[in-house]
Amino acid sequence: MKESELIKAARKFDRDALRTIFDSYSPAIYEYAFRLCRDDIEADNIVGDVFAILLEQLADGKGPKSDIKSHLFQITYGVINDRTQSSRRLSPMETANFTEEPAASLPYLTESEDELEAVISAMDTELTADQRQVLVLRFVEGFNVRETATIIGKTENNVKVIQNRGLEKLRQAMNQKFGTQS
């Protein structure tokens, strides 16, 4: 089913269309939420909120017009921002488990893991909420600049500025920990 037909059917609350949308995009929404909140229950709650908002929008005759995934990430961005502002409760790094792959499958494991942990830690401590979200959207979830701008509701130039500042902060943090001071 084409995406436009899927949206049309979802506006009529067609059960199959709704199921298709949920099954197609809920894992991605969960991953995005989990990377930012580091809590599986919180991430699951965010998924629930996002799809509840989607239903409200469909009932109001709003909702996605063409790109369902971007639209759902746009909702997710707002939900995460609201939750972050209302409660600054990010779970400590110890509870996050991003290394589910077997250790033997990763070459240069120790150094790679250290780098990854340092980057994730620096994202929490050094970056603003917008910088964190932009970097995740751009380099983890794989959205381009235009899509990212749509999701966070800013211009493409804004996204580029936010992205460059975030990358620079992470680069400095990594150099501080592993490399030379710049």
Added chain:
Amino acid sequence: MKSRKEYQEQDVVRVLGRWGDRKPSYSVAQQEKRRSAFLSTGLALLGGTGKVIAAGKHAADASMTMGTKIALGILSTAILAVGSYVGVILYTNLISPIDRTPTLTATLPASNEPMPGQVTAFPNGTPTVSATATFVPTVTSISETASAESDPTNSGLHLGQTPHPRPTKKPKP
């Protein structure tokens, strides 16, 4: 011993990309629970009747059928009508009498009914004027009960003012 190198932005992007390759798994149980809730809510928005909510309408409107709207309309009209009726009754019985010039009623004794302003001769020969009839100057017939209404335009009384009997002149002997 680790060699110290200078990290560039590309290195950061590479690490972030590696993070993206490790996808946190969404528990099947959690996903199933969310899916059920999502589909149930979607079904509820249909109102269980298979009707599709028109674009631009809020989801809450779905539960209010046309019959409910008509019933609400009739009920509100009935409430308005009863309210108006009660208002008219209250005005008629309570408000309007206050505005009106009071009605005076005089009861004349069954015997010795004097004519208003009429001189009555008594056995002792003292002529008197019936005091009870002095303020009913327009009574034309004698009965058990005589009543007269003052003309508000000619009475000269203010609103709520009680008329006093006019002093009567004693007839000259």
